[in-house]
Amino acid sequence: MAQQILRRLGWMVATMLVASILLFLLFELMPGDVALSELGPYSTADQRHLWMVANGYDRPAVVRYFDWLGHFVIGQWGHSRLFMVPVASIVWQRFVNTAILAFWFFAFLVPLSLGLGVLAGMKEGSWIDRLVSTICIVTTSIAPFASVVLISAIFVFSLHWLPGTSTMLDGFSFRQLIMPVMALVLYDFGYIARITRASMAEVMNTQYVRAAVLRGLPYRRVVLRHALRNALIAPFTLLMLHVNWLISGVIVVEYFFAYKGFGSLILEASLGRDLFLLEACTMITVAMAVLTQTVADFGYLALNPRMRPA
Amino acid sequence: MSDFPVEVAGILPRPNLRSRFAWVRRIGHSKVALLGMAILLFWVLVAILAPWISPFPPNATIRPMASPGAHAPSGAIFWLGTDHLGRDIASRIIWGTRTVLLYAPLATALSFCVGITGGLLAGYRRGWVDDVLSRVTDLVLAFPALVLYIIIISKFGASGVNIVLAVTLASSPAIMRLTRGLVLALRNRAFVAAAQLRGEPAWRIMVVEILPNAAGPLIVDACLRLGYVVITIGTLGFLGLGLPPPDPDWGGMINDTRKFALVFPHMVLFPSLAVCSLVLGFNLLADGLRELVMEE
Numbered sequence: 001m002a003q004q005i006l007r008r009l010g011w012m013v014a015t016m017l018v019a020s021i022l023l024f025l026l027f028e029l030m031p032g033d034v035a036l037s038e039l040g041p042y043s044t045a046d047q048r049h050l051w052m053v054a055n056g057y058d059r060p061a062v063v064r065y066f067d068w069l070g071h072f073v074i075g076q077w078g079h080s081r082l083f084m085v086p087v088a089s090i091v092w093q094r095f096v097n098t099a100i101l102a103f104w105f106f107a108f109l110v111p112l113s114l115g116l117g118v119l120a121g122m123k124e125g126s127w128i129d130r131l132v133s134t135i136c137i138v139t140t141s142i143a144p145f146a147s148v149v150l151i152s153a154i155f156v157f158s159l160h161w162l163p164g165t166s167t168m169l170d171g172f173s174f175r176q177l178i179m180p181v182m183a184l185v186l187y188d189f190g191y192i193a194r195i196t197r198a199s200m201a202e203v204m205n206t207q208y209v210r211a212a213v214l215r216g217l218p219y220r221r222v223v224l225r226h227a228l229r230n231a232l233i234a235p236f237t238l239l240m241l242h243v244n245w246l247i248s249g250v251i252v253v254e255y256f257f258a259y260k261g262f263g264s265l266i267l268e269a270s271l272g273r274d275l276f277l278l279e280a281c282t283m284i285t286v287a288m289a290v291l292t293q294t295v296a297d298f299g300y301l302a303l304n305p306r307m308r309p310a
Numbered sequence: 311m312s313d314f315p316v317e318v319a320g321i322l323p324r325p326n327l328r329s330r331f332a333w334v335r336r337i338g339h340s341k342v343a344l345l346g347m348a349i350l351l352f353w354v355l356v357a358i359l360a361p362w363i364s365p366f367p368p369n370a371t372i373r374p375m376a377s378p379g380a381h382a383p384s385g386a387i388f389w390l391g392t393d394h395l396g397r398d399i400a401s402r403i404i405w406g407t408r409t410v411l412l413y414a415p416l417a418t419a420l421s422f423c424v425g426i427t428g429g430l431l432a433g434y435r436r437g438w439v440d441d442v443l444s445r446v447t448d449l450v451l452a453f454p455a456l457v458l459y460i461i462i463i464s465k466f467g468a469s470g471v472n473i474v475l476a477v478t479l480a481s482s483p484a485i486m487r488l489t490r491g492l493v494l495a496l497r498n499r500a501f502v503a504a505a506q507l508r509g510e511p512a513w514r515i516m517v518v519e520i521l522p523n524a525a526g527p528l529i530v531d532a533c534l535r536l537g538y539v540v541i542t543i544g545t546l547g548f549l550g551l552g553l554p555p556p557d558p559d560w561g562g563m564i565n566d567t568r569k570f571a572l573v574f575p576h577m578v579l580f581p582s583l584a585v586c587s588l589v590l591g592f593n594l595l596a597d598g599l600r601e602l603v604m605e606e
Contacts, residue, residue: 015448018449140593143544143585143589144545149582152571164572247454248454251456251457252548270461270463285457286453293452
C-alpha cells in the first residue's frame with residue numbers, strides 16, 4: 001500500500017511538471033510575447049526591451065524555466081496586470097468562493113442523482129425506470145449555457161423569485177447561490193444517475209442478490225445492505241473524476257451569473273490577456289484534477305476489496 | 311493462444327460484414343433511435359435548405375428588438391423576433407445550423423481518426439508504443455477540457471480551424487482509451503490468430519480484422535461525442551471565444567443578447583432551444599444504438 005501511494009504521488013508530481021513545461025513553452029518561450037502581453041500593444045520596442053532586461057527575460061529559456069518553476073513552487077506567481085495585485089492574493093479568495101459553490105453543488109447532486117439512479121436500477125424496465133431515464137436524457141441534453149438561460153427565464157424573468165446575478169457584493173447571500181447551483185445540478189445529475197442506474201441494475205442481477213431475495217430477506221434489506229455498497233463503487237469513482245468535468249460547467253455558470261469564483265477568473269485572465277494569472281489558474285486546475293484522480297483511485301481501492309493486494 | 315484449436319473448429323473466419331452490422335438494420339425497431347434520427351434529419355435539412363427557407367439574410371439589420379410575430383417594413387414576418395441589432399433571429403438560427411453542423415462533425419471525425427489510430431496501435435502493438443500513448447493520454451486528460459480550450463484559443467486565436475484542432479486535442483485521448491480497451495479484448499481471438507498465421511501485415515489485421523468488430527461501441531460513442539462537441543462549440547461562442555462575428559453561431563447569439571434577456575427573453579430563448587434539440591437528437595440516437603449494440 002505504501003509503495004502504491006508513493007508511486008501515485010510520483011505520478012502526480014511528474015504530471016504537474018510536464019504540464020508546467022508545456023505551459024512555459026506555450027506562453028513564455030518567446031520573451032517578446034511576455035513583454036507585449038504585460039505592457040500592452042501600444043508599448044514601443046524599446047520599452048519592451050527594457051522590461052525584458054529588468055525582469056530577467058534576457059536569460060536563456062532553460063534558466064528562466066527553472067527560475068519560474070522555483071518561484072511558482074513557493075507561491076510567488078507574479079503580478080496580475082488586470083487586478084493590479086499579486087496573483088496569489090486574488091486566486092485564493094476566488095478559489096474559496098468556488099469551493100462554496102462546489103460544496104452546495106455536491107450536497108444537492110449526490111443525494112439526487114444516486115437516489116434516482118438506485119430507484120430506477122432497482123427494477124429495470126419499470127415505469128419509474130423509464131421516467132428517470134427520460135428525465136436524465138433530456139436534462140443532459142441541455143447545455144450549461146442554455147440551462148442558465150432557461151432557468152433564468154423561469155425563475156428570474158417570469159416568476160421574479162430569485163436574483164439573476166450572484167455577485168455577492170453585499171456579502172454572502174444564500175439566495176444568490178441558488179441559481180448557479182441549480183444550473184450545475186440540472187446539467188449534471190442525469191449523467192451520474194444513469195451510471196448509478198446501470199451499476200445498480202447490474203448488481204440486482206447478480207447471483208448473490210438473487211440468492212438473498214430467494215432466501216426470503218425483506219426487499220428493503222437486500223437493497224440497502226447487500227446491493228447498495230457494490231452498486232455505488234462506479235458512481236463514487238465517477239463523482240471524483242467529475243471534478244475535472246465540473247470546472248467546465250463552473251466557468252459557464254460563474255460567467256453568466258457574474259459569480260466571483262475561480263472559473264470566471266480563468267476566463268477573465270484569458271480574455272484580458274493576463275498571462276501570469278492564466279498560468280497560475282491553469283496550474284491550480286491541473287493540480288486539482290490530478291489530486292481528485294488520485295483520491296478516486298484510492299477510494300476505488302478502499303471500496304472494492306477485489307482490488308486490494310492479497 | 312491456448313484456446314486456439316478449440317475455436318478453429320467452430321469459427322475460423324472472422325464474422326462477416328453482414329452479420330457484424332446486423333444491429334444497424336434493426337434500427338427501425340428502436341423508437342428512441344428513430345426519434346433521434348428524425349430530429350437530426352430536421353436540422354440537416356434546415357442546414358441544406360438555409361438559402362431557400364430563411365426569410366431574411368442572416369446579417370441584415372432590419373428592425374431592432376422586434377417581438378416574435380412582428381412585421382418587417384417589407385411585410386414579411388419575424389417569426390422569432392429580431393435581436394438588438396435588428397437581425398432576424400429565425401434566419402440567424404437557420405444559417406447558424408450550417409456553422410454547427412460543419413464544425414461539430416468535422417472536429418468529431420478528426421478526433422476519431424487520431425483516437426482510433428492511437429488506440430489500435432497501443433492495443434495491438436503493446437510495449438513502448440502503448441506506454442508512450444497511455445502517458446500522453448493521462449497528461450491531456452489531467453487538463454479540464456474547457457481550460458484546455460481557453461489556453462489554446464487565448465494563445466492561437468479564435469477561428470474555425472483552431473476550434474477543430476483544440477477539440478481534437480482534447481477529445482482524442484478518451485477515444486484512444488476506449489479503442490485500446492476494445493482492441494485488448496479482441497486481439498487474442500481466433501480470427502486474429504488466423505490472420506496472423508496467414509501472414510497478413512499488422513496494419514491489415516488492425517484495420518480489416520479488429521476495427522470492424524469494435525465498431526459498435528465506437529459508433530455509439532461518436533453519437534454521444536457529437537452532441538458534446540455541439541455543446542463545446544456553443545460554450546466557446548457563449549464565452550466569447552468562438553467564431554468571430556458577424557456570422558451566426560448559436561452560442562454567440564446567446565452571449566450577444568443576454569444583457570437584454572430581462573426585457574426580451576426571446577433573443578436568448580430560441581437559440582438555446584435550438585442547441586438543446588440538436589444535442590437531444592444526438593443523445594437519443596446514441597441511446598437507441600447502445601441498446602441495439604448491447605443486444606448483440
